[in-house]
Amino acid sequence: MTVMTVIEAVKTAMDEAMAADDRVFLLGEDVEAGGVFRATEGLHAKYGERVIDSPLAESSIIGLSIGAAHYGLRPIAEIQFADFIHAGFDQLCSEASRWSYRTRGDAYLPMVVRTPWGGGVHGGQHHSQSIEAYYSHMPGIKVVAPSFPADYRSLLHAAIADPNPVLFLEHKRTYRLIRQEIDGAEAETRLGKARVTRRGDDLTIYAYGLMLHESLAAAETLSGEGTECTVVDLLTLNPLDRETILETARATGKVLIVHEDTLTGGLGGEIAAIIAEHAFEYLDAPIRRVAAPDIPAMPFHHAMEDFFMPNREKIAVAARELAAY
Amino acid sequence: MTVMTVIEAVKTAMDEAMAADDRVFLLGEDVEAGGVFRATEGLHAKYGERVIDSPLAESSIIGLSIGAAHYGLRPIAEIQFADFIHAGFDQLCSEASRWSYRTRGDAYLPMVVRTPWGGGVHGGQHHSQSIEAYYSHMPGIKVVAPSFPADYRSLLHAAIADPNPVLFLEHKRTYRLIRQEIDGAEAETRLGKARVTRRGDDLTIYAYGLMLHESLAAAETLSGEGTECTVVDLLTLNPLDRETILETARATGKVLIVHEDTLTGGLGGEIAAIIAEHAFEYLDAPIRRVAAPDIPAMPFHHAMEDFFMPNREKIAVAARELAAY
Amino acid sequence: MTATRTGRRTRSEKTIDEYLLSEQQLEDMYYYMLLARRLNERMLALNRQGRAPFVIAGAGQEAAQVGAAMALRKGTDYLAPYYRDLGMNLVFGMTAREAMLNLLAKRDDSNSYGRQMPSHWANSERKIVTQSSVVTTQFLHAAGIGLAAKLKKDPIVVMTCCGEGSTSRGDFHEALNFAAIHKLPVIFFVENNGYAISERTEKAMPVPNVADRKRGYNIQGMVCDGMDGIAVYQTVRPAVDQARNGGGPYLIEAKCYRLWPHSSDDDDSRYRPKKELEEWSKRDPIKLFRERVESDGIFPKEDLDEIETRVDDEIRDAAQWALMQPDPEPEDALGFVYKEL
């Protein structure tokens, strides 16, 4: 039996993909030495010039990957921290997301941009951000944010095989925190599919990344109190799996959306809107969101960081209120 | 009596502000010659070195403005087309939006970034975009998108006077299309306030920019059919005027959110979520959104552009369905 | 499509050698420059007639574009051009009819099928890289193609182009920096036409020549007379050969002049002195070329007139044909957001 952490699952998938297809190569800051989270450790020794240290320049990490993917290679770009991807916003939004659209598929970009996101690691303002809302509002880009090691591995393979640009978000707090026995573990192999991780009749919680685990813990607590929650692991944030979202919302009539990102303009708004438009008749309660307060980003000091971060307790409180509604 | 177009209102406000306060200066591409939309025409001749042509580099237009505002000046930066602001995303998100937060107000940035946005001008993929959803998800930045000349003038003054970074969005299609007798015209002078432009009991339409005008036209049509709409001109997109949004939603029980931006991840999601959480008990119908389809951006050919753009007809169709619900 | 040879006549072989260009190439050069100019003229006419919403032209830059593109290997080398590079696209195989389809955003325009503005080139078969309206981003795409080719050990060269104003953007720096560090086979070709819309070069650059920017990257670079197609070819061709053989990237500046307003929406009288325009018009690259090859006795007047006639015929045909082609359907706005394999 093989138990893997998230970081091991990510590294394993890259190793497997590079071994199977020599068009796959890595580009990013410090990747030759293994990367600051050691996701690429050993790969330079094994694959040599296919693991390339980039200069400290995010626009080029994305822009070069676009060129290489257009040429027919399969770049896996690493942005050291999601917080630093913004200099590449232009290349992702104005170029990568439109490559296929503006040529009607005559040209396309099989590229992956991996990056560690999320808080709870004393990373402060610029090593903790949730960036998914910005980058999920780009038709043409796929955004993936798994929660369990087995999915990290299978979905990273799917992202590498996909002919479109995929932003692959890895929650850094879970890198070594979350382990899973992966042999025979349920693993989603398709981009665009959410998973119902837990079934309950009283309400549905939608989450991803670290918050999926916090939501499962909250659901466990509520179960002990007699409230049964459905918990949906969104897995792919763009395009969203509307079917699973609506099926579960209709089934439970009460919904709670959880994310670590700040509330206003976060992905929760879109999920709430989808439900409020297409499952309205089934709703028995207001649509609730648990998210971070509207401040620029995670403060550094642990007391303020804890205040900022949603967690199992805050989720449980909201779920109880919703159940009682 | 003075009738002003949108572009005249914008130019007038800048002229007035520069005359009143010599800390105000302009920075942007081609602003000395008057700018491609002629918003700064004549100002270089009048204010000399306070109107500065920047090199073709958007990150610097924003970054330089940050420095100048920190020093105590009041820069008005112009990004020639909203589509080109993305290279400045990093400077706006990682720096400008957090300047006050990360120093607890010890430092702050009285700066304005003006930019023409929106479609319907044969601008194609990169001269037509709606960028408000990305930049409204940045606590610390204020985002303004007026619809009428009088508001353009008064809110640009408010933006220049505000001690925070303000992204001032000017809908380019309305620059010369929309005129208004401005003497004594109702003009909002506070950032953060929406206006109820029209009162009706049957449903509320939320919009901004060109779509506000299309929504008013649709409301007029529906009125002829016996359906009375409330129409809310959001004016400020971040922070949103939750009070006005909720008051009108509760009053009509049916809501329709309209924007030119693509549907998924657009600002409409947040507005829908606010209503679905805080006005749920008052809702008599699903929350509807009229927006552009989820494709990367406005196609160039007029047939496809018309297909992409929401308009009074599409709004009227949705409003009728909602009224009939 | 290249020009077919016209009737034989005697000429001095010596001068031919000086040019490093064969007769056929010299004829092609004139043909492509002329075709580009006449196309642009017809496009502007269609715009004035309200039949084309937008025109952005390369008038004044034909010699730079055709001279540089001819130095590449058609079908093998990659081109990441910018909006003015009609001349380059013609050399790479675009026909007059295709150019008109693109102008009119017709359904069958293979650059973007009416989805992008005109002059946003793309053609995978011809190795023309799709570009957006956002300037300079293509410099990084070209470097990425160079990196991929180097990894695959393919002996290709990538040329990417922009205007002098676009060299102020961060992506310019990041692309040259990376290409220089990895010695990539990329030709960064800058068409300095004196203006970035209304801004003269002094507003964009602290250096007199764009090529001076090479010094920060210790790569090779040179300035050439962008009004002289032969000089451009003679400058770019050796660089392309060097780059193909591992010589690393080049930054080449072609000094030309924007003979027309920035685009069909621009009124250049607001910022451009008449006098300056008149001076530069005397150095019209097409006029210069014709005078030179005629006086050197490479082509007698008749040959050149013959080419002019052929070009005019092609363009008349192209415009008439393109105007009758189908427009996109409204629903064509949908599809290909994601590539399906």
Next chain:
Amino acid sequence: MTATRTGRRTRSEKTIDEYLLSEQQLEDMYYYMLLARRLNERMLALNRQGRAPFVIAGAGQEAAQVGAAMALRKGTDYLAPYYRDLGMNLVFGMTAREAMLNLLAKRDDSNSYGRQMPSHWANSERKIVTQSSVVTTQFLHAAGIGLAAKLKKDPIVVMTCCGEGSTSRGDFHEALNFAAIHKLPVIFFVENNGYAISERTEKAMPVPNVADRKRGYNIQGMVCDGMDGIAVYQTVRPAVDQARNGGGPYLIEAKCYRLWPHSSDDDDSRYRPKKELEEWSKRDPIKLFRERVESDGIFPKEDLDEIETRVDDEIRDAAQWALMQPDPEPEDALGFVYKEL
């Protein structure tokens, strides 16, 4: 707070003149360099004890930082530093106690009140510009301050700093380009410590010296020995005076070496040869300074020992005091998202 003079003793006036620095300045230089180093050492100790979550230090760069900062006018000139610049902040007035408050993210840390990671400096009164973790963005802020000062005709200078790796970013290019075009009073000071985390300079630059990048902007620039505080001062001071008088921007590179891992989270044994570290340790800037002023007879051993003792006392006090200061309350995460006037 500056060092108070220690007991008088005879010394060669000649050498003093060579230094262009007064006795007081030389003493201050030693004091600040030593204070920075000892503070970093204590910070790392606190981190090892689990009392400080994160440390990023300037060990090996103290001479570069203190020498450069001393060339500025405290209270008048602006500083847009980067995370390693503890030494510069000390010269600008930060106390040992404040440095410890910042390390521990205490409620009263005036840099960010616990909102940012340690070493993200800010102090409007001292004209220290707030910075994020995103490297090189501050280059544009400095240019913007220079532009504002030029518009207001204020005779100030701005110095902004980053590491050599950060010069690969687009903002570096855009800032130097603009500052050069407008001849702004900005000193771009690059502390080349040989590494960008694990990446050696060859990975970041095609040029041997960061200062070579000046050539693309035709501005002045120079390289100095970043391990010699006096040499750094002697290089930066004239540039500051020139810039103040309209001489335009400078790009100055201080060659130093990162004596410690990148941060308290980094394991440099993965990528750094022991031998190299040993070699450079011989040139420890603080050791070098002490040897030089001692052998030149500027300060007898006793004076220098006295400074060491004073520094140690200050740091002991600072650490003890700071540890007892209040932490932010959870709710302190809220507020000041927008400035209210």
